Amino acid sequence: MMVYVSHHVSPICALQTLAVNAALSSESDKIALLALKDKLTNRDPHALPSWNQSLHFCAWEGITCSRRHMRVSALQLQNQDWGGTLAFGGILISCVAFISIYLVKKKAKKLATTSLALQYGYVKVSYGELHQATNGFSSSNLVGAGRFGTVYRGILVHFERPVAVKVLKLQTRAASKSFMAECKALGKIKHRNLLSILTCCSSVDYKGDDFKAIVFEFMPNGSLETLLHNTIEDSESTNPGLSLMQRVNIALDVAFALDYLHNDLEEAVVHCDIKPSNVVLDDEVVAHLGDFGLARLVHGAASCSSSNQASSSAIKGTIGYIPPEYGASGLVSAEGDMYSYGILLLEMITRKKPTDSMFGEDLSLHKFCNMATLDGITEIVDSRLLIPIDHQERRRVTQQQNLEDTIRECLVSFARIGVACSQEFPNQRISVKDVITELHAINQKLSC
Template sequence: MLLSSPSLQNGSLRVTYGDLHDATNGFSSSNLVGTGSSGSVYKGHLLHFDRVIAIKVLNLETHGAAKSFMAECKALGKMKHRNLVKIITCCSSADYKGEDFKAIVFEFMSNGSLENLLHNSEDESKNLSLNFTQRVDIALDVANALDYLHHNVEQVVVHCDVKPSNVLLDDTLVAHLGDFGIAKLIHGAMENSSKAQVNSSAIKGTIGYVPPEYGAGGQVSPHGDIYSYGILLLEMLTAKRPTDSMFYDNLNLHKFCKMKIPEEILKIVDSSLLMPFSEDQKFVVKNNIKECLVMFAKIGIACSEEFPTQRMIIKDVIMKLLEIKQKLTC
């Protein structure tokens, strides 16, 4: 039986297919905000619920979709952090044709994904170009989210798919890490990261961001998220995707940045970061901008080292980013 409006059950919002159908005007294309292999995301308004919501409708024909749904609900249901996308509720029912329907309801992030802002891939009318200080803040937000997942929950959570399209920004540009469809829960607090591992044979992840040890069938661990995070930082710095056509044979984003710092840092950074200072290169050097760009690049490089144990630990990342932030405000 379909309810006429969302209801509360055990303190959490309970919604039906009918509620979500009405919230999105029949899953109208005008409310579609994104689509991918795992499903589609719609913007919506629930009756008697004051916030705008995002509804991720799973494509159940995709292999492992039901398992992905359970993983995401399980992972996000127990976690609360200002830099994680907040899950409002999950819906598992039947649509009006009697077919299985599964969806996850989140808080809507009005500034979309970091991917869109870095590469202007959607809604160019916003024309929001992130300055360096904003990028440092976003990097800090994602680092704090990973620190929480790896150290501050009962079960260590390895996200397994850290990338710009999974970093969502609210109306004040606070970053929230989302899409836990392939996240792995590992028993026990992370006293010893070497013990916090599961096999990576089933991990898909995203080409360019997957750590080399996963491709070789190695163990899933927090070190893998750190690698992906390092690539994310280098992409934020250069506005070049790790899959850019310039990277082939033995050249990748990590090696490209490593070769160019510190002397050639200004040649590889996203040109929009230098736009305010383009008339005065001396200003860039004098005001710590160049030094801070090099520091940011070094963090990305240190996080994306080939061997897991050589990668920077997340608490050191946070300290270094705070140091950059302080220098930028001097």
Template structure:
């Protein structure tokens, strides 16, 4: 090969290398740097927190940090470095039968669903404690106003004893829970049946917006339009709360969204009357549902919780006028329609939402 040809080949190869190096240099100089988060997110640390992390966050699970107890464990208030705001840590009592299964159900359910009116799960912790024993906990965003149960019944020592829920606020809370259920029940791929709708599982944030929580009994059903026999879950394994369980579950019927609607209806009637379904005034032939159904419409004022219609220091305009009475009747009618004995007779969540919005409009007019 002649010297001239060698020089040409070297020049071509050199040109290609120079072009390649120039391209690489330009690429790295012009590439946008990867944005780093300003603070660690718990969501990115899912299932990675240790017992020690949560022990420190709750001051050793101190009794002074205890904010409540549930069917399968205790809830503590805590705080973590580099995370804004307090957290709630639900520690499972693994000695209690069903607690471990509850942990899995809740993590599975809440890990796949996101909605404004559901309590946000931040992370799950499956670890061991300082004694080498199994430890399981779920970390949530802390709800500063506590549960609807505490607000409705002014539980002694509750931070929200000062609150008196007027009718408009109860309608807002009912709407929040209805939106949450509508979301859970009408997902195209996977229906979530909560199985334990009650006031203690409705938590309130600083703006008194309601968030449905505690999915320890939740059941997932595949497909929202038609539930085949293989999708039906035997309700005999469900251990819900007496007074809120639908009658078909007691008879061993399958778990369905209509069961949640029944419990929701009882919750509405409890919000209306201030009476729990297990109150001593209810006996074999009288239930919260029957009482409200009998009093609609003429005697509605005989059963309503007076604290939601009496004037307050902040608002002296709340008096029981015809407009208010009409709204109370409408609210009671929704609760009764949702808690009918037979599932097919119960109101659909979308109809519930429309009716509650109608009440809201009447109250604001």
């Protein structure tokens, strides 16, 4: 039986050789484990939190028990910040057995490559801590699920505010690549409108299976998709959803994030999966772009030239938001992100998904909105946008001009931006900087 620990744990060096007794009871295993914990952690109360009296020792972190006798058969703690090896001469005994410590280069290398938290300077957290923070990844703490992971709300002692723990579905194809891509993309970039990684964990769970998770800031207002679509239809007066001003500001926030990713980094980042479920909102309804599991790095400015596109072995994105050229070329670009962003804007204004049953070969969300921008905008938009929620906003606007005309003009301008972003050909799409300029103009008109 092997356990990976640190060559820095000096108390182990003083342990004496003790006799091995194979007939000991399972209770002696528990006593021995607790004694081992004290030796390894110098009685640190925060270390190995699952090793406590409330759980059966077979459920403790790193412990594997035989099914027949419920005795310890394996002890794996390689996810801890340790780097050496403990070798047990036999089964675990009530008094800690003779232990020898030696470094194993292969295992040390594995620890170095999987410890992404240390690589990017994050606070290191273990599987046990995340298990405890989310109440055992309880369904009551479930806040969302996606293609590659499930997200839980949790409380970690390392952070003052609640966190979101994204547990990767490692049985899903490319989930591990998604984990690495997300850590790499967000490991060294910071922006007000990007969902920040707080830390990450690459470890094993209590069953000895691989476990990977990313810890983010928790966003109290959830995703844009939830706010757009999970509303009660027959109670609009009491559940108005997002106002036009809020939607314009959210669109601006996402545009700021894309401008930063595409134009302000030495290696531009192409997100590849812009959609409402990947836009989350904090307690002040500020939007943050998240889920970089499909992101690609592009050398230099992320233009549409062949030298600045990133190759992809599979179509990247979500059906309905994937730009047409991705299916033909397999190359991703900033212009591809702009197409997806344009579809997002059109969904924000209409509350219709691009995969809605009304859309097919002859009609798309893009065509639907394009046809309505001249004189039919009020017929296609979310009806709640035609009624101002803020009475002060109503007073300000009516002092300038007719309220309905102002709202209609802003809706048309917003829809035209979405249509311009989602043109079929990449070189026909509006740039993110022009988008920001036009959204600012709408914002100013609504604020007057």
